[in-house]
Amino acid sequence: MQAPENPRRSRASSRDLDLLFSALSNPTRRAILARLSKGESTVTELARPFDMSLPAISKHLRILEEAHAIKVVRDGRTHLCSLTPLALTKAEEWLKFYTRMWERQLDSLSEYLRDSEGRET
Amino acid sequence: MGPEADETLTVSRTIPAPRTRVFKAWTTPSELTKWWTVGEGWKTPSAKVDLRVGGRFSIANEPLGGGALMITGEFLVVDPPNRLVYTWVFPGEKAEESMITVEFRELGNATEVVVTHSKASRAMLLQAIEGWDTALASLEVYLGRLAAASKT
Numbered sequence: 540m541q542a543p544e545n546p547r548r549s550r551a552s553s554r555d556l557d558l559l560f561s562a563l564s565n566p567t568r569r570a571i572l573a574r575l576s577k578g579e580s581t582v583t584e585l586a587r588p589f590d591m592s593l594p595a596i597s598k599h600l601r602i603l604e605e606a607h608a609i610k611v612v613r614d615g616r617t618h619l620c621s622l623t624p625l626a627l628t629k630a631e632e633w634l635k636f637y638t639r640m641w642e643r644q645l646d647s648l649s650e651y652l653r654d655s656e657g658r659e660t
Numbered sequence: 661m662g663p664e665a666d667e668t669l670t671v672s673r674t675i676p677a678p679r680t681r682v683f684k685a686w687t688t689p690s691e692l693t694k695w696w697t698v699g700e701g702w703k704t705p706s707a708k709v710d711l712r713v714g715g716r717f718s719i720a721n722e723p724l725g726g727g728a729l730m731i732t733g734e735f736l737v738v739d740p741p742n743r744l745v746y747t748w749v750f751p752g753e754k755a756e757e758s759m760i761t762v763e764f765r766e767l768g769n770a771t772e773v774v775v776t777h778s779k780a781s782r783a784m785l786l787q788a789i790e791g792w793d794t795a796l797a798s799l800e801v802y803l804g805r806l807a808a809a810s811k812t
Contacts, residue, residue: 560698560699560702560721560723560729561723563729564721564722564723564728564729633667633779634667634669637669637777638669638671640698640699641669641671641775641777642671643697643698643699644695644696644697644698644775645671645672645673645675645773645775646673647695647696647697648673648675648682648685648686648695648773649673649675649676650695651685651691651694651695652675652676652677652681652682652685652695653676653677
């Protein structure tokens with residue numbers, strides 16, 4: 540028998556959503572994800588094509604890790620990065636993520652059309 | 661296609677505005693920049709919509725700190741003010757496209773907006789659309805073009 544899901548973990552909170560969107564809003568971080576989608580990589584290998592210092596890359600990696608977009612396994616001095624099943628690639632998370640997003644969109648549209656600005660147009 | 665291709669979610673709202681008005685707000689760039697928001701604090705600095713079958717849209721999404729994230733897609737069905745079907749590409753999803761269907765249902769002076777977001781592939785979606793009873797002229801054009809393209 541499976542253990543019941545922890546409801547706090549299974550709910551995509553608005554904080555998770557904002558973290559993920561923020562993480563993805565940066566072109567360097569999107570490029571890192573694109574690189575990792577081809578396979579895992581050490582931090583040093585990741586830094587090479589970006590013409591960036593290791594601390595600068597590490598900062599991006601930390602943001603991606605906090606957003607649960609990547610996983611960093613620390614083995615002594617080597618830090619190995621890989622894509623987590625990114626929030627959006629897991630079925631359940633994908634559904635929650637977009638359900639929440641569309642609920643927001645429709646609430647926003649409804650508000651917009653209710654106020655005078657939306658009515659006049 | 662694995663079973664995960666069946667992932668589909670539906671969200672609906674009744675919006676107190678006529679259907680043509682809601683459809684216009686959904687498809688007009690100067691209006692999208694006023695209401696579209698992917699999350700708390702996110703703004704929409706710009707949007708482009710080429711509202712025709714095969715036309716594309718792009719929406720720039722910007723968080724408080726700046727750095728726009730583009731959502732793009734292509735219209736597969738354009739049937740104002742009833743229905744839109746389009747692909748959806750979001751950079752966080754390893755560039756795989758998913759599919760959006762938006763239906764605008766008239767409820768007196770209000771409109772029920774039903775958004776169906778599906779991970780189904782384009783081929784699967786087109787198959788499903790092909791089965792619909794209503795022959796949508798725009799879709800026929802699109803399928804015709806696909807057929808023509810596959811011959812070359």
